[in-house]
Amino acid sequence: MIWIAIRMLTGDRQKFYGLLFGIAFSTLLITQQLTIFVNLIERGASGAYNVGEAQVWVMDPVSRTTDVAYALPSTALDKVRGVRGVEWAVPHLRAAASVRTKDGDLEGVAIIGVDDATLIGLPKRMASGSIDVLSQPDSVIIDDVGTINMFGADVDPIGERLELNDQRAVIRGIADSIPSFTSQVTLYTKYSQALRYVPGTRNRLSFVLVGVSEGQTAAEVADRIERDTGLKAETRDEFAQAGVDFIIENTGIPTNFGITVVLGFVVGVAIVGLTFSLFIRDNIKQFGALKAIGVTNGRILRMVAAQAGLVGFIGYGFGVLGTVGFMWAFSGNPFFKGFYIPWQIPLISLGAVIVILAITGTLALRSVFKTEPASVFR
């Protein structure tokens, strides 16, 4: 009987394709939008993740993320270095600045000042050049996505001169980094150099980055730093999460993506529900005949479930493939750098597909169940 059910459905090309389209469309919309959403808000953590070596971030108690930070007095560095379990501690500066390019365009950039001696604070990999270039005068390293935003994809920015807050800066390397949430251009330079770029308020130390001694966990050391110094200290993961939370709390992004996902679901229910009930209505005589001949409601249920299952399986497959295709097609776009599909998302859209089919299948089944077998003689 399952075979008959499948043939009933696939034999009705228009409705079969309509159902597949509905499921594939919903799956695509839900999977793709959730993927972009998750990747986008994870950009809130990029500042923390780009600095691979720092196990603990120390900051002013009011600071929240890499971009929302209140400067510390320079004495904080020595205080942190004095805490037990701190293997090393280096200064880290983050500030906003304006840059004037050769063409005279003005652009807002982020400046990151990394420790002069160790260069801790740079991204793990370079896309072009070596980190040693920072020892040359006026050197800055630009992030790869920022390069494309500022100069376009075809221009090699190495050697480009910039006017950075009225100071001279020369790009001498490109870092391979996770773009920030705003995809803003980021310039890395030595801490001492950064102090010159960022006009002088008294306190300019944004963070102290800490590595912990062997045998200590980051969480223990962070607790001890907080207790001993009165500053705020977070492990790398805590600080990354804080960046994500900040975006969730302070932007309309969750609402916007949420609305799209809900729309995907609703449109799926509408298309699939309508098509499914049309299909059932067109075949109600046949279902009635089967009931008269001697097919129980239980078997009818299994038949409709098989039809829904087939539609769900193929439609979902197309939807996920479509998302993968989309991500692949845009993988060269700097906006999508590092985007991936978290494994939970296809599971969520699978759940949505199952719910869509359960709702619409139940509605369709009801009309079959209500059909009197005696109606076949009318």
Added chain:
Amino acid sequence: MMATIMDPSAIGGCKPDAAICTRGVTRDFKAGQQTITVLHGIDTDIRAGELTFVVGESGSGKTTLISIMCGILYPTLGEVKVFGTDIYRLSDTELVKFRLQNIGFIFQQYNLIPSIDAASNAAVPLIAQGMGRLEARERAKAMLERLNIGNQADKLPNQLSGGQQQRVAIARALVHEPRLVVCDEPTAALDASSGRRVMDLLREVAVAADRACIIVTHDNRIFDLADRIIQLEDGRITHDGTTMPDGH
């Protein structure tokens, strides 16, 4: 009241050789506020090995009666025994199973499944009984051969003429060798000679010593083909014999 000596093999007043036996079958339908009684206490016995016609004016209750006889419509009152089984005492599931094993249906609109071929359509009752698809199709093909459309077995219903579709529907009704075959207005859509041909065919394949065959019709052109004619008027049996009374 006098005590009567009952035939010990008789069941509930039914004749022992009755294929179908109805006692006091009444059926009401709700039409808005009022209730209309379509059948008024039908008592009848249908024998196996005969072609029984149920005839009567439109609206006289023919379809309602055979629907009740074949287990797809509950009577409001009364009981129905089909080959000794009191079918409306069965549970829903048992009744469905009973129909699957014992009853063949020929619907007026053949209700074939459009996307499977003639052989598969004819094989539906066997597949529903749990037989493998290939074996069921072989049996269905043999039945289509008997109905002279063996060469159409691989065609879809919409590739067949109306008469051929009807033969597929007949094959589907007979493929599982049911003991009761019911058929509502098989000739209504056909011209006189095609109508007679279908009836000849039904007589040939559907009538057997151990099988009852009931045909509902108001097509008086074929009344002479019946072994027995039951006439309904306003839900009552007004005639029961081997021919129609004079004047029809």
